[in-house]
Amino acid sequence: xxxxxxxxxLPYFVAAIGLFVGQILFGLVxxxxxxxxxxxxxxxxxxxxxxxxxxxxxVWLLFGFMGAAYYLVPEESETELYCPRLALALFWVFLxxxxxxxxxxxxxxxxxxxxxxxxxxxxxMGREFLEQPLLTKIGIVVxxxxxxxxxxxxxxxxxxxxxxxxxxxxxxxxxIFFLFSFYNPTNxxxxxxxxxxxxxxxxxxxxxLIMAALLAFVLIKVTGxxxxxxxxxxxxxxxxxxxxGIIGTGHHYYWIGAPGYWQWWGSIFSALEPIPFFAMTVFxxxxxxxxxxxxxxxxxxxxxxxxxxxxxxxxxxxGFLHTLAPVNYYTHGSQITAAHGHMAFYGAYVMVVITIxxxxxxxxxxxxxxxxKAQVLEMWSFWLMTIAMVxxxxxxxxxxxxxxWLQRISDSPxxxxxxxxxxxxxxxxxEISGVIFLIGLIAYLVSFFVxxxxxxxxx
Amino acid sequence: xxxxxxxxxxxxxxxxxxxxxxLLFLALxxxxxxxxxxxxxxxxxxxxxxxxxxxWETRNCIGCHTLLGEGAYYAPELGNVYVRRGPxxxxxxxxxxxxxxxxxxxxxxxxxxxxxxxxxxxxLKYTSEIGNQNWPPNIEG
Numbered sequence: 001x002x003x004x005x006x007x008x009x010l011p012y013f014v015a016a017i018g019l020f021v022g023q024i025l026f027g028l029v030x031x032x033x034x035x036x037x038x039x040x041x042x043x044x045x046x047x048x049x050x051x052x053x054x055x056x057x058x059v060w061l062l063f064g065f066m067g068a069a070y071y072l073v074p075e076e077s078e079t080e081l082y083c084p085r086l087a088l089a090l091f092w093v094f095l096x097x098x099x100x101x102x103x104x105x106x107x108x109x110x111x112x113x114x115x116x117x118x119x120x121x122x123x124x125m126g127r128e129f130l131e132q133p134l135l136t137k138i139g140i141v142v143x144x145x146x147x148x149x150x151x152x153x154x155x156x157x158x159x160x161x162x163x164x165x166x167x168x169x170x171x172x173x174x175x176i177f178f179l180f181s182f183y184n185p186t187n188x189x190x191x192x193x194x195x196x197x198x199x200x201x202x203x204x205x206x207x208x209l210i211m212a213a214l215l216a217f218v219l220i221k222v223t224g225x226x227x228x229x230x231x232x233x234x235x236x237x238x239x240x241x242x243x244x245g246i247i248g249t250g251h252h253y254y255w256i257g258a259p260g261y262w263q264w265w266g267s268i269f270s271a272l273e274p275i276p277f278f279a280m281t282v283f284x285x286x287x288x289x290x291x292x293x294x295x296x297x298x299x300x301x302x303x304x305x306x307x308x309x310x311x312x313x314x315x316x317x318x319g320f321l322h323t324l325a326p327v328n329y330y331t332h333g334s335q336i337t338a339a340h341g342h343m344a345f346y347g348a349y350v351m352v353v354i355t356i357x358x359x360x361x362x363x364x365x366x367x368x369x370x371x372x373k374a375q376v377l378e379m380w381s382f383w384l385m386t387i388a389m390v391x392x393x394x395x396x397x398x399x400x401x402x403x404x405w406l407q408r409i410s411d412s413p414x415x416x417x418x419x420x421x422x423x424x425x426x427x428x429x430x431e432i433s434g435v436i437f438l439i440g441l442i443a444y445l446v447s448f449f450v451x452x453x454x455x456x457x458x459x
Numbered sequence: 460x461x462x463x464x465x466x467x468x469x470x471x472x473x474x475x476x477x478x479x480x481x482l483l484f485l486a487l488x489x490x491x492x493x494x495x496x497x498x499x500x501x502x503x504x505x506x507x508x509x510x511x512x513x514x515w516e517t518r519n520c521i522g523c524h525t526l527l528g529e530g531a532y533y534a535p536e537l538g539n540v541y542v543r544r545g546p547x548x549x550x551x552x553x554x555x556x557x558x559x560x561x562x563x564x565x566x567x568x569x570x571x572x573x574x575x576x577x578x579x580x581x582x583l584k585y586t587s588e589i590g591n592q593n594w595p596p597n598i599e600g
Contacts, residue, residue, distance in 0.1 A: 030533075033533075033564070034533065036562055037562055037563045037564030037565060038559075038560075038561065038562060038563060038564070038565050041557070041565040042557070042565070042567060045522075045523075045565070045567050046522065046523050046531070046533050046534075046564070047519045047520075047521075047522025047523045047531070047533075048519075048522070050522050050523075050531050050533075051519065051522055110517065110518065110519045111517045111518055111569070114516075114517040115517075119517065123513060123516060125516055125517065125519075126515065126516025126517055126518070126519050126520070126521060127516065127521060128521050128522075128529060128530055128531070131519060131522075162466070162470070184516075186504055186508070186509045186512055187495075187499055187501055187504060188499075188512065188526075188527075188585075188586055188589065189495060189498070189499035189500075189589060190495070190499070192527065192529065193488075193491070228466055231466050231469075232464070232465070232466040232469045235466065235469035235470045235472070235473045236469050236472070236473075238473055239469065239472045239473035239476050239477070242473070242476065242477045242480065242481075243476040243477070243480050246477070246480045246481055246483075246484045247480055247483060247484055247487075249484065250487075253491075254592060254594070255527055255528055255591045255592055255594035255595075256527050256528075256529070256589075256591060257495070257498050257499045257500075257527070257589040257590060257591045258491055258495070258498070259490070259491055259494045259495075259498070260592055262487075262491075263592070265487065329592075329594060329596060330596060332528040332594065332595075333525040333527075333528030333529060333530070333532065333536060334532065335532055337532065338532055407599050407600075408595065408596045408597060408599070409596070413597045413598075413599045414599065415535070415599055416534070416535035416536065416599060416600060417535065417564075420564075
């Protein structure tokens, strides 16, 4: 590693991977509860497992983004981090806050948790993905601001590159749009309208800037392609992402009480949202094909290419499947949504964080890349997890199509729970795919500990 | 990417496009804000509805159910449950949970008082009357 302070990224990456494991375990619990309804009831009801599953995902991705920023920014800015000790202190604060929140979900009744964490003063809890107690939300803002201060100061005192500028824009946007999580009017339509300013403008907006910046950084490093070329692609991709994605928010406003014209705005602009993801795929393959060096870290290159493909499939194709208003009228809030959510989050954000970890972790551990044996195992984990996720998505899509047909289209619509019984075969198949995913994840963990006489290649 | 299309041009398209479309989004938001009173049923937001929404949130109902199609997909849509089942059924259902039927999905008992259940039902009634382009397609949600 070029700068000593990049080392603070290491604990962030370790925490990210640890919480990722927790997320998958709770995912498997929920998957089983879909078919064995009383599994772990009343100890861990479905809603608690889901809260843990989704909140762990958000927290570990944030750990990943922060770790990535601490690794990337000093190297890009060609200067040490403004304050490494602050970064390390924030790590423990964020980890403690995250752990306490998850333990709160698991050990304390949710209404009681709300009562003792100030929800009666300012009610923000009990909304999907924003279930965190008020104190946790305030903690997230404090950590985010201190983190942004540290990163911004580093960029200001060093070299400014397109990658750091785009990354900073994305990270600042992340913090700013999170502030809408504190706005929770009684009017349900307004509540939902601005809830999407956090959720949609994160994942289909500013997070794409972060993702594109991380991908661009890794591609520069592993391909040696000229920075001018990479930067140009970067700006084109994020321009496409925001031009389509901002008005694309409209695809969430079809059926929540907003004016009917959102069906037009939402359908047209969100139909274009696959384009930036497609550009990202072309970008990754194009840069790797034009590479000017053979980087010895083959696993990182594989993850970078995989991110492009899977983000396009999950966010792009599976998003497009149900984004047009006349289609969404039937698919809204069905297993189709769940299918899309899984592959999009995995393909875009999980994989880009693993890409940067795969590239940076060996360097943080004092070598250019891992041994061949470790890399082979990591690549096995790539294929196991990725193929398992493809099948999870396919089975949920099949369940969703059947669900929509039986419950919403057929001449004699069936009640929700009756339909759930009809499609349970696909839930079982999803759960089996989930176990395969876990096996892939275990292989990924083991790859960090593979000791081998086979010397790592040097560059 | 030919030589005539420069990085500066790409960067300008990004900044220009983002600012333009964000301003357009704000304009649409402004228009929506003005139009919402016609559809969002705000005239029926009573103290009971507000209390009901608070109960809805603090019991994490969204962790299993959808409301106007948003939430978890484990249990039935509740945006139109007031119309589908009616207040008496909803009340009887809530107090009789969990069913304890082996292998079936279980809903916790939240030990709500009669008044709290009435407030929750008032919230669900208000929600069912929001003008939302006639979604869901049929009564089953």
